[in-house]
Amino acid sequence: MPKSFDATNPPFDRLETQEIEALRDTLDVAYFPPGEVVIAQEAAAEHLFVIIKGTVEERDGDELVALLGPKDSFDSRALVHGRSGHAFVTREETLVYLVPRDAVLRLIQTNPRFASFFYLEISRKLDALAHDEDEQRVGSLMRARVSDVRLQPASFIDAADTIETAGHRMREIGSNALLVRNGERTGIITGMNLSKAVVLRRLPLETPVGELAHYDVVTLAPDDFVFSALLLMTRHSKRRIVVRDGDAYVGILEDIDLLGFIGGSTQLVAGRIDRAQTQQDLADAAGDIEGQVRLLRRQGAKIEALCELVSDLNRRLLERLHGMVCPPALRDHACLIVMGSEGRGEQTLRTDQDNGLILDGPVDPTALDAYRRDFNGALERFGFPPCPGGVMVSNPLWSKPLDDYLADFRRWIALPDETAHMNVAIFYDAVAVAGDPALLERAKASLIELVRGERAYLAHFAKAIDAFAPPIGLFNNLITSEGKGDALDLKKGGIFPILHGVRALALEKGFLETGTAERLQRLAEERVLKPDFAREVTQAFRFLSGLRLDAQLAESGGRSGSLVRPATLSSMERDLLRDAFLIAKQFRDIVRRHFNLAMF
């Protein structure tokens, strides 16, 4: 029996040991020369094919839908429903396992988890994966060690030292707790203990800390698990645990740091932004955002939650910065907006700046110049790369009176070119961050009014969904040039066609929502899209965005994080990636038909 048959691969990973043994017994191996039709379109199949080696093209008529590689299996539809949606043709010499139809059907009947894999529609498959990922991420948290968490310094003070000395020492070392050496005993004293002693018990500042310290100290070693720390804190109602490595005191683990480690501490970052007094304070807070994203993603935060969070933090940051650098002459006459992905609330890590300023009329040019310079200069120092297209406050084209914007809109729509389309697109995504939001509302209302009913213009606008080569083609490229470091561009292949197609449909309807998911929701409500399909598009969009974020985190600091290398994905993820691209493609076809793009 082929012991080599890999049963760790979905859907076979859902089988029990004896089911796998029984299945292995029924397997045959088949060889196909290049160009051979394994399953014809609309044909039934007597086997489930699991690729051992080689590449198989999934085709819809003349069109290549997907490329299947080792460990991929096909085609559940031909097997279960007796009719394959697509044809399967070998691209090169290919070896496959043949799993007999009867054996698969038997397993479908007896093993619900196995069956669900076959019947699951894409969105549910995506959820299954997200769940698996959650488990992995929680798992990694459970394996984290105390030494992975930020510790407060272990600083000693003598029991005879006074409350005053202890207070000063705490401030010096920036910690709220000190260890107290009292003969043989070691205790701990906190800022709260000191305050209570002085304020509530009215003890003099000269009181030795020895009598205030707590000596029922709970200790752990640096290589103990984080979850034991959590358990100990809960059990003993302690907010601090002393970390000891043998006789040496390593540090103090505070609940706040532990919670920060486990749950992220975005509210702390938000608080730092709100309290920032100087641009340096803001720069420090900005630096923390990426760390939070990484942490939360590792702990299984969903991509949509992360996007919301990052957008919120970034907008706070811009608002605060605006407050710092905006000259009084501008203050009541301007609206700071963010556009593009920032406006849609879909940025994850720091993307290029896309910001602008709408003025309610002519302002003092000196004040405006100062603002343009200071605002973008500061953002760049915070690590937000300047926009290559110049969509920034510093560019006079993007910081001017409302009337000038309205003139622009008319020009962009009357004489559309690529730049004009892009400008309309990002402006339609804009949200107000600071200043007078009514200015943006008026601008957007005019923009929507201008395009209302302009079918030809909207079709031109939507046309950009065809700007990039079909994603499936890219995938193809990727598989065939495996090993040459080639990777797949998620943004061009799937994310962009979805978000822009959705944007075009929303603009036509004049929706004011900016997020892609919210716009999809509205499109479903207005019956522009079938609700089921809108849900699948949303899921595919989120899945691709999640992969993109992971890729970005992986090459953190690098500029483009849109690339993903399928070789590094699990075969389940590859499966889903293919499905997501397929949905992106279907969606594109719908948009194309909707705007009658075949005309162009």
Added chain:
Amino acid sequence: MWRAVKRLFHQASIGDQSYRFLFKPGPDDEVVVLDTETTGLDVKTDDIITIAAIKIRGDRILTSERFEAVARPDARMSAEAIKVHRLRHADVEGGELIFRILPDFLRFVGGRPLVGYYIDFDVAMLDKYIVQLIGIELPNRLIEVSALYHERKYGDAPPGTQIDLRFAAIMDDLGLPRLEEHDAFNDALMTGMMYLALRDLKRRNVRISRQRQAPVIDALGA
């Protein structure tokens, strides 16, 4: 040629008439790929430990219809051999006597051609017992995969070309997946894959390039 003469001779001299089916040609598009693991490499003194045979019908390797057996060898296994096939004395103790295994094996194989890598050795090993059992040696046509490979790769090579016919070299050259080796079943399966790939190359008149770096089956490494 020599085998054809022997075949005629054996057909006349077969001891057990019930094995005459060995001379009837098998189904047209079927062969059997064969591998044995032995106590060592000396046909005279060493014994068979495991036999694995898999039918190939057309382009399919029928792993679901396979013959696998563990024999109890008479000869002690050499330490070297144990290292190769990793079956210890204890593992083969439960095995059947070879003479009880062979009738089933012969019925499984029938008149089909036998495919193998260095098939002469496996057949010589088997013949040692088969002669004792039914009075003749295996009459089946033999197909040597290394010869098929040699023809596809070195058939038109200038004299003095360095020739590499190692099992691993052929697998790599054809881009075939390496299963765990020195397990009779896996070896037979891999040999079957080689056979199908080489037969297809010949059918399509594709030669294996001697400069080639990339394997014939160039695919996503799994």
